[in-house]
Amino acid sequence: MSWVCRLYRSSLGAKYVMASTGLLLFGFLIAHLLGNLQMFAGPDAVNSYAEKLRALGPLLWVARIGLLVIAGLHIATALRLAQRNDAARPVAYAKVAQRAVKPATKTMVLSGLVILAYVVYHLAHFTWGVVQADHASLTEKFADGHERHDVYSMVVLGFRTWWVSASYLVALVLLALHLCHGVTSVFQTFGLNHAKYACAIKMTGPAIATLIFLGYASIPVACWLGLIPLVEAR
Numbered sequence: 001m002s003w004v005c006r007l008y009r010s011s012l013g014a015k016y017v018m019a020s021t022g023l024l025l026f027g028f029l030i031a032h033l034l035g036n037l038q039m040f041a042g043p044d045a046v047n048s049y050a051e052k053l054r055a056l057g058p059l060l061w062v063a064r065i066g067l068l069v070i071a072g073l074h075i076a077t078a079l080r081l082a083q084r085n086d087a088a089r090p091v092a093y094a095k096v097a098q099r100a101v102k103p104a105t106k107t108m109v110l111s112g113l114v115i116l117a118y119v120v121y122h123l124a125h126f127t128w129g130v131v132q133a134d135h136a137s138l139t140e141k142f143a144d145g146h147e148r149h150d151v152y153s154m155v156v157l158g159f160r161t162w163w164v165s166a167s168y169l170v171a172l173v174l175l176a177l178h179l180c181h182g183v184t185s186v187f188q189t190f191g192l193n194h195a196k197y198a199c200a201i202k203m204t205g206p207a208i209a210t211l212i213f214l215g216y217a218s219i220p221v222a223c224w225l226g227l228i229p230l231v232e233a234r
């Protein structure tokens with residue numbers, strides 16, 4: 001077995017894999033959020049952004065496959081670590097410790113699996129057009145015959161349905177809960193936990209998670225309230 005496999009199989013290696021893949025997924029979350037916030041700039045901004053992304057062609061597929069591999073590694077390693085923790089404690093504790101355990105720590109695996117289910121649902125909604133298929137097929141036509149996917153109207157119409165917005169908000173709360181603990185753990189894994197900055201590091205997770213939640217949640221909420229309006233004729 002090569003040293004890479006040995007490192008991956010060790011607890012320390014698994015934690016490094018969790019932290020590095022988590023950081024890369026976090027990078028995607030930030031990039032995706034910045035792209036999505038263009039909803040506030042109107043249809044032209046978000047539709048040309050989506051068109052440019054699709055024009056990347058094979059490069060977009062490389063990025064998608066990369067993202068899939070990273071997410072797969074993150075999930076598989078998390079499940080392996082959880083299994084290992086269980087196996088290390090074959091006999092249930094006679095008395096459950098009364099020490100307060102943070103909800104985010106307890107629900108890391110659970111929130112992660114719900115986020116995975118949410119991403120599949122989200123892809124079915126906006127990428128594959130299975131959920132609300134009539135919205136996904138909307139296009140924007142120009143006088144010169146050019147046609148492009150009307151991502152703006154798809155998103156606005158989608159979030160006007162209360163249960164769609166509600167389901168996104170529930171998933172975003174779980175994502176924030178996951179990030180709360182995940183971001184702080186990354187600091188610990190990479191040894192960035194000097195006592196002098198302990199308090200600041202502890203606050204970084206919740207602060208970043210709140211910003212991510214507010215950024216993403218602002219879109220369904222603004223569509224629902226009509227602050228991001230449907231632009232009928234352009």
Ligand code: HEM
Pocket residue numbers: 032036050064115119122123126127151155168175216217219220
């Ligand atoms: C309100 C929040 C969100 C909005 C409005 C939104 C919007 C979109 C849209 C419009 C697309 C399709 C782009 C296209 O095919 O042209 C998309 C794709 C995607 N979204 Fe989101 N998204 C949101 C939240 C999230 C979150 C929280 C995650 C991850 C946890 C996520 C992960 C993805 C992924 C993985 C794709 C597929 C990217 C690709 O294959 O090109 N999204 N999103």
